[in-house]
Amino acid sequence: MEDVNKATEYDQDVKNRLKRVEGQVRGVLKMMDEGKECKDVVTQLSAARSAMDRSLAYIVAKNLETCIRDAEDQGHNADDVIGEAIQMLVKSR
Template sequence: MEYPQDMKNRLRRVEGQVRGIIRMMEEDKDCKDVITQLSAVRAAIDRTIGYVVAKNLEHCIRMQAEKGESAEEVINEAVKLIVKSR
């Protein structure tokens, strides 16, 4: 599966957030502000995981359908990926 640009863009935004948090720490910013930003990064990563799994699931189900095969195994694998990421 070729990863779409919007997936990469999501991760680049997260990367920028992490760099910002490091800068905040280097500037001895308030702990509450750092934690707030860390929580935002975690939420962004969780949303990205969900998006990647959903797009991969969509792609795999289409491939299975084209082959005339059941998508049940692909769906079960996607569910395991989502549960594992929690």
């Protein structure tokens, strides 16, 4: 059975998503340095967290899709792979 933790190739879309998150975090640090209001900093941090959560879900979904296809190609049941992916998402929260 395939393992959800196996090495994965990451496409440019997911890398771009994370670069946007990186930019958001840098923006938050700049806001802090500039003494921006707490409400504005928290709003931007929340946006960065949401973007990170979406990136995480995207990565797990793409990896799960690959693992399910591999399991099916090898004649295995994909239930274990799906369970591992769900656990990864649950632990991330």
